Amino acid sequence: MKNLPTDHVQLAKLATQLIESAKGAGAIYVDALAISDTGDSVSVRNGSVESVEREDAQGIGLRAFVETPKGLAFATASSSDISEKGLKKLAEQVILMAKISEPDPDAVPPVGANHPTSEELDEWNRKHPGGNPGWDITQARDAALHCEDLARNYSSDISNSEGAEASFGHNRVAYASSDGFAAEYAKSSASLSVSVIAGTGENMQRDYAWHRARQVSDLHSPEVIAEEAARRAVSRLNPGSMESGHSTIIFEPRTATSMLGHLVGAINGRAVLQQRSFLTEALGENIFPDFVSIEDRPDHPDGLGNRLFDGEGTRCSGHSLIDRGQLTTFLADRYTAKRLGQAETGSAMRGLTGDIGIGPSNLIWQPGSHSQKAIMEEIGNGILITELIGFGVNGVTGDYSRGAGGFLIENGEIVRPVQGITIAGNLKEMFANIELVGSDLTWFGSSAVPSIAISNMTIAGE
Amino acid sequence: MLPAGADDGDLYIEHSSAESLALEEGRVKHVSASTHQGMGARVIKGEASGHAFTDRFETSALMQAGKSARAIAESGKNKAPVAIHNDVSAPALYQGANPSEGVDFLQRKSLLEELDALARSLDPRVKQVFANVSSSFSDIHIIRMDGCHLHDARPLVRLNVSVVVEQNGVRETGSAGGGGRFSLSRLSDGEQARQLVHEAVRLAILNLDAHKAPAGSFPVVLGPGWPGILLHEAIGHGLEGDFNRKGTSVFSDKMGKRVAAKGITVVDDGTIAERRGSMTIDDEGTTSHRTVLIEDGILTGYLLDRQNARLMGMTPTGNGRRESYAHPVLPRMTNTFMLAGKDNPDDIVASLDRGIYAVNFGGGQVDITSGKFVFTTSEAYYVENGKIQYPVKGATLIGSGHEVLQKVSMIGNDLELDPGVGTCGKGGQSVPVGVGLPTLRIDELTVGGTET
Numbered sequence: 001m002k003n004l005p006t007d008h009v010q011l012a013k014l015a016t017q018l019i020e021s022a023k024g025a026g027a028i029y030v031d032a033l034a035i036s037d038t039g040d041s042v043s044v045r046n047g048s049v050e051s052v053e054r055e056d057a058q059g060i061g062l063r064a065f066v067e068t069p070k071g072l073a074f075a076t077a078s079s080s081d082i083s084e085k086g087l088k089k090l091a092e093q094v095i096l097m098a099k100i101s102e103p104d105p106d107a108v109p110p111v112g113a114n115h116p117t118s119e120e121l122d123e124w125n126r127k128h129p130g131g132n133p134g135w136d137i138t139q140a141r142d143a144a145l146h147c148e149d150l151a152r153n154y155s156s157d158i159s160n161s162e163g164a165e166a167s168f169g170h171n172r173v174a175y176a177s178s179d180g181f182a183a184e185y186a187k188s189s190a191s192l193s194v195s196v197i198a199g200t201g202e203n204m205q206r207d208y209a210w211h212r213a214r215q216v217s218d219l220h221s222p223e224v225i226a227e228e229a230a231r232r233a234v235s236r237l238n239p240g241s242m243e244s245g246h247s248t249i250i251f252e253p254r255t256a257t258s259m260l261g262h263l264v265g266a267i268n269g270r271a272v273l274q275q276r277s278f279l280t281e282a283l284g285e286n287i288f289p290d291f292v293s294i295e296d297r298p299d300h301p302d303g304l305g306n307r308l309f310d311g312e313g314t315r316c317s318g319h320s321l322i323d324r325g326q327l328t329t330f331l332a333d334r335y336t337a338k339r340l341g342q343a344e345t346g347s348a349m350r351g352l353t354g355d356i357g358i359g360p361s362n363l364i365w366q367p368g369s370h371s372q373k374a375i376m377e378e379i380g381n382g383i384l385i386t387e388l389i390g391f392g393v394n395g396v397t398g399d400y401s402r403g404a405g406g407f408l409i410e411n412g413e414i415v416r417p418v419q420g421i422t423i424a425g426n427l428k429e430m431f432a433n434i435e436l437v438g439s440d441l442t443w444f445g446s447s448a449v450p451s452i453a454i455s456n457m458t459i460a461g462e
Numbered sequence: 463m464l465p466a467g468a469d470d471g472d473l474y475i476e477h478s479s480a481e482s483l484a485l486e487e488g489r490v491k492h493v494s495a496s497t498h499q500g501m502g503a504r505v506i507k508g509e510a511s512g513h514a515f516t517d518r519f520e521t522s523a524l525m526q527a528g529k530s531a532r533a534i535a536e537s538g539k540n541k542a543p544v545a546i547h548n549d550v551s552a553p554a555l556y557q558g559a560n561p562s563e564g565v566d567f568l569q570r571k572s573l574l575e576e577l578d579a580l581a582r583s584l585d586p587r588v589k590q591v592f593a594n595v596s597s598s599f600s601d602i603h604i605i606r607m608d609g610c611h612l613h614d615a616r617p618l619v620r621l622n623v624s625v626v627v628e629q630n631g632v633r634e635t636g637s638a639g640g641g642g643r644f645s646l647s648r649l650s651d652g653e654q655a656r657q658l659v660h661e662a663v664r665l666a667i668l669n670l671d672a673h674k675a676p677a678g679s680f681p682v683v684l685g686p687g688w689p690g691i692l693l694h695e696a697i698g699h700g701l702e703g704d705f706n707r708k709g710t711s712v713f714s715d716k717m718g719k720r721v722a723a724k725g726i727t728v729v730d731d732g733t734i735a736e737r738r739g740s741m742t743i744d745d746e747g748t749t750s751h752r753t754v755l756i757e758d759g760i761l762t763g764y765l766l767d768r769q770n771a772r773l774m775g776m777t778p779t780g781n782g783r784r785e786s787y788a789h790p791v792l793p794r795m796t797n798t799f800m801l802a803g804k805d806n807p808d809d810i811v812a813s814l815d816r817g818i819y820a821v822n823f824g825g826g827q828v829d830i831t832s833g834k835f836v837f838t839t840s841e842a843y844y845v846e847n848g849k850i851q852y853p854v855k856g857a858t859l860i861g862s863g864h865e866v867l868q869k870v871s872m873i874g875n876d877l878e879l880d881p882g883v884g885t886c887g888k889g890g891q892s893v894p895v896g897v898g899l900p901t902l903r904i905d906e907l908t909v910g911g912t913e914t
Contacts, residue, residue, distance in 0.1 A: 073491070
């Protein structure tokens with residue numbers, strides 16, 4: 001079996017080749033994706049290497065449209081077999097499936113998207129070169145060992161370790177469509193994480209910290225990561241429950257990111273079309289107080305979600321999602337934009353397998369002027385939420401009920417850890433009940449959020 | 463090629479294919495397929511393991527993967543080569559054939575269209591119908607360090623229906639699903655598919671009239687079947703071997719001790735034919751087991767892969783699982799359930815003075831170190847004086863894994879297994895699992911509603 005080479009220059013060519021195969025098999029319009037991922041990771045525990053992993057993955061994905069008497073229909077298929085035989089098989093499979101797929105009169109084939117120019121592509125690739133992020137396996141191991149060592153020795157309350165992990169890798173993605181667009185880009189990333197346990201027996205508490213960056217040189221130091229994990233684990237010791245009732249809560253940035261996730265799920269254009277969102281009728285409404293603004297920024301020095309074009313080859317440009325409280329757009333791929341009668345937002349998300357999804361690039365929640373301490377002083381009594389567990393969010397109604405842990409705040413000060421409680425409400429009301437937004441903007445991969453205080457949540461405890 | 467110092471090691475060679483058809487807005491317009499093939503190489507020494515994978519079946523890529531994995535036990539010397547021999551001793555728990563065979567794409571498409579029409583005919587309030595039928599087939603070969611070659615071919619199918627209903631501008635949703643390790647034809651011709659539609663519509667309509675759930679500590683009765691997710695979260699994860707070897711689970715020092723009320727027996731059983739969580743052999747080639755985790759309230763067993771079993775001086779229990787060749791092996795659950803008790807289910811519900819009767823759930827999650835776990839209701843009722851009063855909105859229930867089963871006071875005689883919909887996530891890997899439960903009364907659990 002002869003394999004096609006996957007070295008640097010060949011990936012876009014492979015995608016183009018796939019398009020030709022699909023056309024040969026009967027497709028009218030096609031777009032294709034080819035990816036290559038390589039990565040290494042080392043995990044250590046109690047001062048020794050626990051595991052070493054190496055990844056070497058590749059894949060191709062194809063979306064092919066065929067003409068039927070009732071209109072355009074399509075199917076998608078993917079494979080990790082990039083041999084010539086594999087390519088041919090994939091093309092035949094996808095055509096067979098497209099022929100039985102039900103046509104959609106609004107289907108938008110992959111031609112004539114608002115593609116970036118070749119100058120823009122070149123400039124992007126110069127600015128975002130990818131490649132090795134700056135570690136070899138020994139350096140990664142040493143960083144993990146150092147980080148775990150610092151976390152274990154942070155305090156005598158640290159009793160055990162779940163270990164530290166350092167990983168690094170790079171991937172390349174090529175996209176081509178049957179209108180002649182073909183482009184390729186590279187991404188690199190490195191990450192360091194550690195998780196430790198404080199206390200013993202039935203009074204054990206675990207916490208973690210992590211950071212991910214494009215280059216090792218931008219990564220938080222082992223000292224910073226170790227200190228955060230260990231301080232968090234120790235601070236959780238000896239938690240209690242609390243009385244059921246109503247309370248103001250503060251999501252610290254780590255838990256506030258979940259609110260961005262709920263917003264993005266609800267303004268996903270496809271969910272809106274299908275009435276699966278509690279914000280289906282909310283376009284143009286003030287769903288947040290006027291001091292809340294959230295934007296989608298596809299090129300930010302701190303964001304890991306940077307992209308020049310989306311999963312349909314549409315050029316991405318920054319746009320506002322929430323402008324001084326008002327919902328300004330739904331997120332849309334080309335199909336959804338057409339159905340909703342709104343502008344494209346460059347939000348098509350493409351994996352190898354399955355249909356196009358919809359999602360933002362980098363999301364930034366504009367920070368306010370209060371430090372977290374100032375927020376606590378301002379609200380007086382409430383709960384600082386540092387942990388959320390479970391999936392109790394109904395996207396259709398916005399009903400919200402999740403397990404939570406954190407710290408009780410009285411008279412503006414943290415008084416003790418709480419655990420085993422739930423916080424509940426409805427997302428629409430929670431958005432409207434945001435009282436304060438912190439100045440402590442923190443990045444987590446491709447989202448940046450500050451602390452957020454929300455009033456009138458229902459707490460269930462004892 | 464194995465280094466002389468290795469305690470264990472294997473090659474895992476996999477070819478998987480999956481197909482999925484999805485209907486939305488009345489059209490089956492999402493049709494997709496995927497094929498994955500590759501090899502994972504693993505070398506284990508003491509507490510350490512090396513794992514590498516490639517999906518390029520080229521000599522250089524395979525050799526590089528092997529080299530990366532063996533670095534963990536590098537000593538310069540190799541083990542003597544061994545002869546490869548086949549081991550076919552495990553009795554097959556399902557048919558080793560592609561489950562989509564005999565049910566072509568058009569038949570699957572017609573099925574989804576029929577379900578869509580059925581849902582819309584059941585109630586005019588049904589506004590949206592989503593239906594999805596998927597099937598996969600994984601062919602795996604495991605070659606162990608001792609030359610033992612094991613093979614498994616695993617079918618898996620699933621059918622899901624969800625609907626959005628609307629009444630006076632208020633929308634709600636309901637969903638139902640089912641599946642297992644059997645031919646798609648069983649889902650596509652049977653009454654089972656139509657039952658799922660009835661169930662999804664019933665749940666959605668029921669939730670239109672749901673009141674706010676209460677907030678606070680209440681006695682809770684769990685219905686039979688899928689509410690067994692309680693065991694998965696509260697108990698199962700905490701008994702996985704890796705956490706207990708490392709002492710990071712709240713159950714780490716509780717072997718032989720009481721962790722549940724008398725009368726409670728919990729098993730993890732990967733040997734039930736055609737269940738979603740079953741495997742003829744696990745992903746290390748160990749024949750599937752039925753492991754008693756809790757017997758009459760006493761902790762008796764852990765879930766073990768080969769590495770953790772060796773390090774703990776115990777026997778592997780057939781729970782070494784990996785999502786694919788591209789993932790490392792972890793000890794995981796299969797089908798986890800509680801054996802039936804003696805109580806009549808109606809009496810258990812009638813025993814509630816003021817509490818919650820929870821019949822169906824969405825997902826759950828656990829922190830195995832603190833023992834705190836949650837699971838969220840999707841069908842639940844408020845009960846007063848032993849009588850069901852009204853349905854309540856979805857609420858998260860939270861408790862402590864090492865305490866919750868000690869608060870059980872009644873166990874139903876009606877054990878049911880779930881319909882075949884469970885997927886468990888751990889360490890970034892997803893694997894299919896099953897759960898089961900008889901009707902159960904828990905005297906105290908925190909209910910995360912909004913009504914105070």
